[in-house]
Amino acid sequence: MKQIDVNKISTKKDKIILHIAKPLAKNEAVSLQAAGRMLADSDQLAFIYLLEDEEKYRHVSIPEQLWSELRTHLNEVDRVYIELNHELEIECTYFKDEFNYLLDNIQDNSNYGEKMVEAVGRIISK
Secondary structure, three states, rough: OEEEEEEEEEEEEEEEEEEEOOOOOOOOOOOOOOEEEEEEEOOOEEEEEEEEOOOOOOEEEEHHHHHHHHHHHHHHOOEEEOOOOOOEEEEOOHHHHHHHHHHHOOOOOOHHHHHHHHHHHHHOOO
């Protein structure tokens, strides 16, 4: 399973754009679609949005240092896109719902590990 790392967030009019560290090749990017699901990676302190193609999932990793900025933007804008390369963005379906669900579920839930619960608590308390 390939991991795609988000390293920056920006906004443009009515959308949030997640920028990735290494743009994907065009042939790889066009085969991907949003899976509409998000996971928590307690070991790496990241939220993972899932993209998929016909064969497998790709993990789009959003590290802890971007969570607060992302949450602030989600209070103003609902639509989230991942910029896969300079020519292609893909809309992340159900992103806001999934993100908020995880924040609520992780808060005070030791099943996610102490570090993850503390990290989520910091952004929720802002």
